[in-house]
Amino acid sequence: MVKRVERIKYAQLDRIGVLVEKGELTPPAALASIRKSSESLIPPTATNPGSPLEKALAQLDGLVGLTEVKQLVHEIKAFIEIQQKRAREGLANEPLALHQIFKGNPGTGKTTVARILGVIFKELGVLSKGHLVEVERADLVGEYIGHTAQKTREQIRKALGGILFVDEAYSLARGGEKDFGKESIDCLVKAMEDHRDDLILILAGYREEMEYFLQANPGLRSRFPIRIDFPDYSLEELLEIAQVFLAERDYYLTPGAREELARQLLVTQSLRHSGNARLVRNIIERAMRRQAVRLSTQPNPSRDQLMAIERVDLEGGVAA
Amino acid sequence: MRDCLIVGKTHAGKTLFVLNFAQYLGLDNVDLIFKYPNGLIEKKTYSIAKARRELVGPIPHTTRALQTVSIDLPVGKGVKRCFLTDTSGLIDHIHSDVEVRRAIAQTLGAIREADLILHLVDAAAVGVSDAPTALGEVDYQVAQIAQMRGGYAILANKMDLPGAVSGLAKLKLELPGHRLFPISALYKRGFREVKSYVQHLLC
Structure with missing residues (x-):
């Protein structure tokens, strides 16, 4: 993380x-x-990056935006630490229920935060491995009777000691009573009980769909005490994400390119499920390719030319 | 901590300070390493007198490269080598000459790398608003960025000139909380204190 931050820093300073x-x-x-x-x-923690826990927290704090998410993660960390200290003193202890619901549009940082949480929980002794297994409906739901339980149990087995991250979890309930998705939910709930000390389940998806999912399955609500909203990034945050992404790769946006990117992002912000950080990354990656094509005709491009993404490189980026 | 960067506005007396400080520390000749903004590196040997004649001038931005001289300072029972690097002078505005701008960019790059920064200010011009070496925005910014480092001191230069005493008083008010040494680079005054400070940081 420190090395990455140093790279970003020096790329920005070179640009200055x-x-x-x-x-x-x-x-x-x-x-x-x-x-x-x-x-x-x-x-702040990069000055003492010793332990994986500090590194994970530094990585979390280094993410653009997500202020409330970061605050909540720090609260969860503090809560775990205090519960552990209370346990050592023989005080009454709240059972640690760390299963979570992540609500937000694609590209708002849900998977990234889940991955960081895995490391944090491992370092705090809550999980033995702290890895993340990312699945969706197709990985859990089978095609015939008995197949779903088998598939779901297989994913649970892989996730033991870490986090099972179910993306678009609301789709498990979309088929009604006869759909095998219901069987998968039952299987997941059972695993939460059976492996409560070494498995954390995170159900993720669009805000409205997840709300409907929880309403349709009232038994689930109480089993997921932590619900985190991942808001869409603001225009400024998306531009900052773009700059960090570019700086990591020794590129920068010229003022004209920044204007063009801002214009494109403004257009897409009016659309639901616009892709957020993922969309920015796609636009930038395409711009990097277009810059390469533009420069390939020049015999000796300068260092600055090799670093600069210009307005022309971004044109047509949204459609990418 | 071994790299000591000499920064300040153009014509604050940086080059003269480096040469006379080197002489104060016992050097009659200096091996100067010139690192130009285009990446070219050149080494030249000068007598101090010749270096003063050739490298110190009345025209602003005489220095357009990083000019490094190594000096040995007695520390304990031995000596420690450190590198004094003279830089191209800073200004508050955008210079019309691209070569000067390139040299300034090089100075800015060196500021971010330096262990110890000695910031020269023309004490006689602190209160003189129309003087090119008057305390400017760039001085405030240098002070702010340099205090994030382990070593930073302001050298209030030209204390031999009229108005420098009152300028020093104003300087203390304008840039409070920093280590400040009144010096005269021309007459090698105040060098003992600067030497002690640099020695202290080398220990």
Whole structure:
């Protein structure tokens, strides 16, 4: 994580130097930017990155936006630690029910946060392995009687010691009473009881669909005490994600390209399920390819040209 | 901690300080390593007198490369080597000459890498608003960024000139909370304190 942060930092600082050289930034403004980069890009815990727990927390804090999610994760961590201390003192203890519902549109960071949670729970001693098994309906639901229980149990077995992340979990209930999805839900609930000390189940999906799913299965609501909302990213946050993504790869957006990206993101923000961070990544990856094609005709592109993503590289990005 | 960067506005006296400080520490000749913004590295040997003649000038932005001299400082029973690097002067605005801008960008890059930063300020010009070496926004920014490092000190230079005493008082108010040494790079005054500070950080 520290290495990654360093790479981002130095790519940004190189860009500042380029802007000074081009005459687009005064030296005082450049120094202010360098200071800001140095302060903001190094997570607070990166100064002592020793343990995997600290690294995971630094990674979480390094994610763009997600303020409430981060706060909740820190609360869960604190709660676990205090419960463990209380247990050591022989005090009454709340049983740790850490199964969770993640609600949010695609590309809002649900899987990323789940993966980080796995590491945190392992380091806190809640899980023995802390790995993430990501599944969807097709991985759990079978095609004939008995097949679903077999498939679901197989995924549970793989996830033991870690987190079973069921994406688009609401689809398990979409077929009505006769659908095999119901059988899978029953199987999952049983596994939550049987392996309560070494398995965490996270059900994820669109906000409205998950609400309907929980209403249709009232028994599930009480079994998932932690429900986290993943809001869509703001335009500023999406632009920041783009810049971090590019800086990690030694690219940067020219002012014109930034304007174009902002324009494209504004258009897509009005659409539901616009893709959020994933959409940004797709647009940027396409822009990187288009930049390569544009530069391939030039015999000796400069270092700055090799780093700069220009407006023309982004044109047509939304359709990508 | 071994790399000591000398920064400040253009014409604050950085090059003269480096050469006279090296002489104060006992060097008659210096091996200067020039690192140019285009990546070219060159080594030249000068007598201090010749270096002063060739490298110190009345025209702003005489220095357009990182110019490093190694110095040995007595520490305990031995000596420790550190590197003093002179830099191209900073300004508050965008310079019209791309070569100067390139040199300034190089200075900014060096600021982010340095262990110890000695920030030269023209004390005689602190209160003089129209002087090119007057305390400017770039000085405030250097102070802010440099205090994030382990070592940072302000050298209030040109204390031999009229107005420097009152300028020093204003400087203390403008950039409070930093280690500050009044010096005269021309007459090698205040060098003992600077040497002690650098020695202290090398220990």
